[in-house]
Amino acid sequence: MLEQWRIAFGALRANWFRAALTALGVVIGVSSLVAVTAVSAGAQRQVGDSIRRLGANVILVDGEFITVGTGQSATDRTLTPDDAAAVAKLPMVTAVAPHQDIESLSVSAGRYHTVTRLFGITPAYSNIYNQAATRGRLISAADVSFGRSVMMLGVIPAARLFPGQDPLGKTVRVGSHEFEVIGIQDRKGKLAGESLDNRVYVPLPLVLRVLLGGGTTKSIGVRVRNERDIGPAMDAIGALLRKQHNLPPSYADDFSIEDQAAFVKEAQSATTTFRVLTFALGGIALLVGGIGIMNMMLVSVHERTREIGIRKSVGADPLRIQVQFVIEAVVLSTLGGIAGVLAGIGATRLVGSLAGWQTLITASSLVLAFCVALAVGLFFGYYPARRAANMDPIAALRYE
Amino acid sequence: MRDRAGAKVLELADVWKTYRSGELSVQALRGVSFVVREGEFVAVMGPSGSGKTTLLGILGCLDRPTSGSYRLVGQEMSELPEKRRAHVRGAEIGFVFQAYNLLPRSTAYKNVELPLVYGRVPLRDRRQRVLDALADVGLSDRASHLPTQLSGGQQQRTAIARALVAKPSVVLADEPTGNLDSASAQDVLGVLERLNRGGATIVLVTHSGEVAERASRILRMADGLVVADEPAKPRPISAPI
Numbered sequence: 001m002l003e004q005w006r007i008a009f010g011a012l013r014a015n016w017f018r019a020a021l022t023a024l025g026v027v028i029g030v031s032s033l034v035a036v037t038a039v040s041a042g043a044q045r046q047v048g049d050s051i052r053r054l055g056a057n058v059i060l061v062d063g064e065f066i067t068v069g070t071g072q073s074a075t076d077r078t079l080t081p082d083d084a085a086a087v088a089k090l091p092m093v094t095a096v097a098p099h100q101d102i103e104s105l106s107v108s109a110g111r112y113h114t115v116t117r118l119f120g121i122t123p124a125y126s127n128i129y130n131q132a133a134t135r136g137r138l139i140s141a142a143d144v145s146f147g148r149s150v151m152m153l154g155v156i157p158a159a160r161l162f163p164g165q166d167p168l169g170k171t172v173r174v175g176s177h178e179f180e181v182i183g184i185q186d187r188k189g190k191l192a193g194e195s196l197d198n199r200v201y202v203p204l205p206l207v208l209r210v211l212l213g214g215g216t217t218k219s220i221g222v223r224v225r226n227e228r229d230i231g232p233a234m235d236a237i238g239a240l241l242r243k244q245h246n247l248p249p250s251y252a253d254d255f256s257i258e259d260q261a262a263f264v265k266e267a268q269s270a271t272t273t274f275r276v277l278t279f280a281l282g283g284i285a286l287l288v289g290g291i292g293i294m295n296m297m298l299v300s301v302h303e304r305t306r307e308i309g310i311r312k313s314v315g316a317d318p319l320r321i322q323v324q325f326v327i328e329a330v331v332l333s334t335l336g337g338i339a340g341v342l343a344g345i346g347a348t349r350l351v352g353s354l355a356g357w358q359t360l361i362t363a364s365s366l367v368l369a370f371c372v373a374l375a376v377g378l379f380f381g382y383y384p385a386r387r388a389a390n391m392d393p394i395a396a397l398r399y400e
Numbered sequence: 401m402r403d404r405a406g407a408k409v410l411e412l413a414d415v416w417k418t419y420r421s422g423e424l425s426v427q428a429l430r431g432v433s434f435v436v437r438e439g440e441f442v443a444v445m446g447p448s449g450s451g452k453t454t455l456l457g458i459l460g461c462l463d464r465p466t467s468g469s470y471r472l473v474g475q476e477m478s479e480l481p482e483k484r485r486a487h488v489r490g491a492e493i494g495f496v497f498q499a500y501n502l503l504p505r506s507t508a509y510k511n512v513e514l515p516l517v518y519g520r521v522p523l524r525d526r527r528q529r530v531l532d533a534l535a536d537v538g539l540s541d542r543a544s545h546l547p548t549q550l551s552g553g554q555q556q557r558t559a560i561a562r563a564l565v566a567k568p569s570v571v572l573a574d575e576p577t578g579n580l581d582s583a584s585a586q587d588v589l590g591v592l593e594r595l596n597r598g599g600a601t602i603v604l605v606t607h608s609g610e611v612a613e614r615a616s617r618i619l620r621m622a623d624g625l626v627v628a629d630e631p632a633k634p635r636p637i638s639a640p641i
Contacts, residue, residue, distance in 0.1 A: 003517050014505060310501045313462065314562065315490015315518035317483045393462045397501065 004320075008328040011300065019332055022296040025289020026336030026373050027343055032282030033369045034344025034361070035351060036275050042352070042359035043275075047261075049189070054260045055129040057227055059234055061087070061220040061241070064254045077216045078254045083244050084220050090236050092229040097124035097221040100207045107200060108173045109161040116157045117199050118174065120207025120217075128223040131201075136168050136183030143182075144203045151179035156198040158184050172200070177210055230259050274355075286372065289336065290380035297329050297384035308388050309396030322389035329381020330374060337373025341366050406438030408474070409569050409601050410459060415468035417454050417624075428454040429465070430624035436570070436603060441596040443612035443632070444605045446621035452605045453574065455621070459603060460493050460572050461485040473569050490519045494563025498575035500555040502547040508534065508558045509543040515566040533565040534558075537591050553584030560591055564600070571595070573604040577611055589614050 012019045063077035081098065088096040100120040106113055125131070126138045133152065143150050151172055158167050158181075167181045179202055188196035208215055224233045234257050241255050301308070308321060316324075345361060352359040417429040428451045436442050446452045457463035458470055461477055470477045472492055477485065494515075495501075502511045512533050516526045534540050537557040547555050556576060563571050573592065577585035593614060596602050604615060612618050613632055620628035 010505060306501070307503055310503060311514070311518070312486060313460070313489060313495050313501070314515040315486055315566070317486035317518075319483065320486075320518060394457050397462070397497070 004324050004327050005331070007324055008331045011304075011328055012332060015300070018296060022292045023289070023332050023336030023339070025285055025292045026333050026376060027289075027340040029282050029284075029286030029289050029376075030337050030340025030369045030373050031342075031344035031347050032278050032285060033372060034341055034365060035347040036278040036282060037365040037368070038344075038348040038359040038361045039278075039351065039357055040275055041362055041365065042357060045360050046358045051261045052130065055221070055223065056261075057224050057230060058128050058260055059222045059224065059230060059237065060258050060260055061222060061237060062256045062258075063216065063218055063220075064256070077218045078245060079217050079220055079241075080244075081215060081217075083241060084217070086240055086244055087220060087222055087237055090233065090240065092224045092233045092236070093222055094225055095124055095128050095221075095223040097122060097128050097223075098204065098217040099125050099219050099221060100204060100212065100217045101219070102207070102211065105174065107157065107161070109167075109170060112161045112163070114157050114160040116154070118207070118211075119199055119201045120204035120211075121201050122204050125221060128221050132186045133183035134186045136181070138183060139201055139203055144205060147205045147209070148203060149177065149179045149206060150182045150203065152183040152185055152201040153181055154185050154197040154199040154201075155187050156195060157200050174202075174211065177206075227261075230261075234259065274351075286376055289333075290376040293329055293333055293377065294380040294384060296332075297325060297381055298387070300328070301325060301384050301388040304388075305391065305396045305399040308391050309393050309399065312391070312393040313397060318389035321391075322385045325385035325388045326378065326381045329385065330377035333373045333377030333381075334370070337370045340373060341369055344369065406440070406601075408435050409438050409440075409472070410434075410436040410603070411469075411471040411474075412458075413469040415455075415458060415465045415470060417451070417458065417463070418466045427624055429458075431468070432621075432624070432626055433468075434619060434626060434629060436601065438569075438601055439596070439599055441593070441602045441614075441616045442604065442619060443615035443617070444603065444619045444621060445607065445609070445612045447607060450621040451624040452607075452621050454624075456572055456574050456603070456605050459570075460495060461489050486518075490515050491566060492569045494560075494566065494568040494571040496556070496559050496563050496571060496573035496576045498578040500547070500552075500559045500579070502555055502558060502562075504547055507544050507546055508539060508550065508561075511547070511558055512562045512565050514562060519566055521566075529565055530561075533561040536564060536595070537561045551584065552580050553587045556580060556584070556588045557591055560588070560595070564595065570601045570603060573602065575606055576604065577606075577608070585611070 061079065063079035065077060079098065084096050084098040087093060099122070102118045104115055105118045106115050107118070121139055122144050123139065123141050131138055136152070139150065139152055142148070153161070153167055153172070161167065161172060162170060167184065170181050172179045172181060185197075185199070185201070190196065204217070208217070222233065222237065224230055237257055238253065242253065245254055247254065311321060348359050348361055351357065412435075413433050415429055415432045416427070419426045419428055432451075432455060444452045444455060454463070458465050461472070461480070465478050468478070472488065477488065480488070503514070509530055512530045513526055516529060521529070531540065531543065534543055537560050539554060539557055539561065542550060542554060542558070547558070550558065560571075576592070577588055580588060589611065592602055592604070604611070606612055615632050618628070618630055618632050619626050
């Protein structure tokens with residue numbers, strides 16, 4: 001058997017340039033397979049991570065602006081504390097977190113200022129959105145009930161407002177109002193292009209009473225028991241809010257309900273096109289590569305007709321000849337496979353950094369890609385090897 | 401004249417070979433029968449088209465007779481499947497071809513080793529046997545040379561070493577001197593003669609009377625038949641090797 005491998009390597013070395021060109025198809029095919037599985041696995045992990053960051057099984061209810069005649073209130077939304085309380089009574093709902101936010105708000109600390117997104121929250125919000133403080137503490141129930149002027153910073157405003165300093169205990173100004181920094185939120189990363197780290201959080205009553213005025217909130221985060229409850233809960237909340245708001249059947253909803261996990265999954269579909277295209281490309285490259293190998297092996301068998309005759313005349317049976325040529329094809333395709341795995345890792349890194357996608361190269365995907373290359377060699381090497389094995393020894397020996 | 405009392409190595413009985421291509425059919429052998437015994441040196445002579453190369457193909461288990469019986473060391477070959485025939489070729493037959501038929505990218509050593517590789521001789525036993533075979537043909541110092549680095553005579557002697565290394569029952573030589581100058585030809589014939597004196601059974605196909613005279617027995621063929629089977633003329637003392 002060892003002998004067979006030596007013969008195969010020798011034959012390939014004698015025509016190494018031809019062999020390398022032939023293997024290129026397999027290299028491209030395998031590398032695209034490696035890249036596509038890495039991007040898929042990365043996307044899958046990213047969905048999982050995002051859902052974990054957003055909070056699992058959370059539905060977001062957004063209220064529309066209240067319209068009076070043709071005028072629209074700048075701040076008032078349709079969702080009232082009563083609405084939140086009613087939603088909380090639904091059987092599948094386990095937590096309700098009304099919250100308010102102001103986008104593109106300028107905040108400052110000393111001579112530094114930055115533009116960020118301010119959230120008015122309660123501990124229920126921290127709970128359903130899995131908030132955690134790396135330093136200091138979260139907004140507490142006491143902060144909310146006493147209306148304390150405290151603030152938790154995301155990592156981006158923390159760095160911009162307090163470069164090189166410890167923000168804890170320092171003061172952040174929002175308009176004329178001052179907040180004491182009590183905590184820094186852990187790093188959340190991005191969701192659908194928006195950084196979840198460029199945010200600041202204060203107790204909800206302060207936003208409602210001090211910064212905006214009024215008692216309605218823009219949003220209510222609702223957590224349900226499990227993933228299966230999401231659909232029914234969305235329907236139930238919709239019906240409930242229409243009733244709460246006394247909307248006649250001819251009126252459109254004055255709120256919107258979305259499943260944030262679905263939104264995340266939707267955002268990930270950006271990579272789906274890439275994945276399908278690359279997978280198709282990989283498959284085609286492997287097919288073409290396999291045909292290339294078959295073609296080269298047929299040429300090789302033809303060129304070595306005499307050699308085959310000689311080997312048969314000194315006692316090589318058809319199986320030995322067949323194995324020799326199959327091994328040659330397999331060596332070619334697996335060398336292509338190894339090169340493809342390496343190229344695939346490189347391509348994955350490149351695609352990941354150019355497109356900004358999270359990628360994940362797993363050992364099993366590399367093994368799989370390698371096995372595919374092996375299978376291509378076996379499959380496309382079989383027929384030429386069979387031809388060599390079945391050659392008539394006399395005709396082969398006389399072949400010039 | 402050599403002793404003819406050895407065991408039967410080759411036994412042909414009424415062997416026919418017909419080649420067909422479309423409507424045409426050519427009868428290359430038309431009922432050939434003869435016996436070659438152990439230790440004989442037989443020359444098969446005849447003009448081209450007389451069927452001697454076809455005969456050699458059948459003797460070498462490279463080809464099957466259309467009808468008739470061919471026994472090699474007592475075993476019927478004509479119905480054997482290809483796999484078994486391959487093993488018989490490796491174990492019982494050594495070929496020497498006009499065109500040497502060495503593998504061009506393999507050294508003399510590797511070429512001689514081939515029958516042992518296919519005969520599944522363990523690696524540790526191969527080396528000595530290959531070196532012995534190369535020594536038998538006087539090429540001990542050429543083991544690591546490629547065929548292109550050897551003269552024609554040396555290449556043919558390498559081929560003879562390859563034919564002998566598996567200790568076959570018979571060596572079949574097809575115009576072994578056809579591509580050689582006369583000095584190299586004498587050289588190669590000398591090696592064959594010496595091997596024959598050492599006990600090897602040899603069947604040699606040639607159209608040259610001069611070459612045939614080195615054998616102990618001459619089979620003359622014409623039109624697919626053996627037309628004469630006679631001992632070779634006593635020859636003068638052979639030229640030094």
